[in-house]
Amino acid sequence: MEAVGSVGRSGFTATQAFTTLGSPLPINGVTITAKRQGANVLLSWTTQSEQNSARFDVERSYDGTNFIKIGEVQAAGFSTNLRSYGFTDINVAKSLIFYRLKMIDADAGYKLSTIKVVAKTDAAMQEFLLYPNPAVSYVKITLIEPATKDLQLQVTNQMGQIVKSERVNIGTQLVTLDVSQLPKGIYAVVLRGNDTVQVKKLIVR
Numbered sequence: 724m725e726a727v728g729s730v731g732r733s734g735f736t737a738t739q740a741f742t743t744l745g746s747p748l749p750i751n752g753v754t755i756t757a758k759r760q761g762a763n764v765l766l767s768w769t770t771q772s773e774q775n776s777a778r779f780d781v782e783r784s785y786d787g788t789n790f791i792k793i794g795e796v797q798a799a800g801f802s803t804n805l806r807s808y809g810f811t812d813i814n815v816a817k818s819l820i821f822y823r824l825k826m827i828d829a830d831a832g833y834k835l836s837t838i839k840v841v842a843k844t845d846a847a848m849q850e851f852l853l854y855p856n857p858a859v860s861y862v863k864i865t866l867i868e869p870a871t872k873d874l875q876l877q878v879t880n881q882m883g884q885i886v887k888s889e890r891v892n893i894g895t896q897l898v899t900l901d902v903s904q905l906p907k908g909i910y911a912v913v914l915r916g917n918d919t920v921q922v923k924k925l926i927v928r
Contacts, residue, residue, distance in 0.1 A: 749774035750798075750826050757822045757839040764812040764841050766822055773802040780825035781810045787821045787838065787854050787865060800829070817844040819852060819867065840896060842867040850921060851914055857926035860903040864912065869896045875915040876900075878925065881908065902927050 752771025757764055766781060776798035782790040796808050812822075824836035840852075850867045864876060870891050876898060878887040886905060891898060891914070905927050914921040 749828065750776050753824075753826070753836055755822075755824065755836055755839050757841050759815075759841060759844065760811075762814050764815050764820065764822070766810045766812065766839070767807065768809075768824065768836075769805055769807050770799070770802070771805055773799045773806070775829045776800055776802075777827045777829045779808065779810075780827065781812070782823050782825055783812065784821040784823075785816070785818060787840075787852065787863065790821070790823060792825070798826075815841075819843050821865075838897065840865055840867065851923070853912055853923045853925060856924075857928045858902050859928055860901070862900050862902055862912075862925060864898045864900065864914070866891075866896045866914075869894050872916060877913045877915065878902070878905075879911045879913060881910075886910070 750770050750773050753768060755766065755768040757766045759765075768779075770776075777800070778798050779796045780792050781794045781796065783793045784790040793812060794810055796810055799806050820841040821838050822841065823838045825833055826836060827833040842850075852865045852867070854863055854865070856862065870893050873893055874891040876889045876891050877885050878900065879885050887900060887902070889898060889900065902925075907927055910925045910927060912923050912925045
């Protein structure tokens with residue numbers, strides 16, 4: 724296993740919205756983790772193989788939608804072996820933080836990784852974030868930590884009637900619900916476990 728790393732600093736201010744361009748990036752088997760280490764957050768990821776890869780841009784968000792670039796790590800270029808990468812975001816906020824990678828090839832094509840969520844420093848297990856809120860067509864439910872057991876996700880109207888329901892399996896961290904068919908109004912999003920219930924208000928416009 725080969726390893727490379729980088730340390731980044733907060734303060735990059737240009738906000739960018741990215742979409743996938745070009746043909747699929749030839750980077751296979753990407754696995755990402757993000758965890759707090761004191762005042763910092765350590766991002767680690769591995770690739771099983773790479774072909775024509777250029778670099779990884781590390782991006783951070785505080786709302787799960789608007790990401791900024793906070794650093795970059797050089798990619799292998801060509802590799803058929805497992806490679807390990809790391810990046811440290813230093814002196815980060817104590818709030819909920821989202822991270823993702825923009826994986827760029829030598830021809831300037833790219834695609835985005837899955838999003839990883841780092842909990843607040845004082846967050847309770849299975850707390851969740853709801854966004855966008857108000858919602859129009861969809862709403863995302865992000866668990867602070869991946870589900871440690873099967874959970875039930877329900878959306879109820881102001882009469883207490885369940886209008887949407889979905890099972891959240893162990894290991895799940897992000898669920899997207901289609902609310903485009905729901906009448907405009909105020910709803911409750913309820914996350915139920917065997918002995919816990921978390922509720923948040925949702926506005927549909």
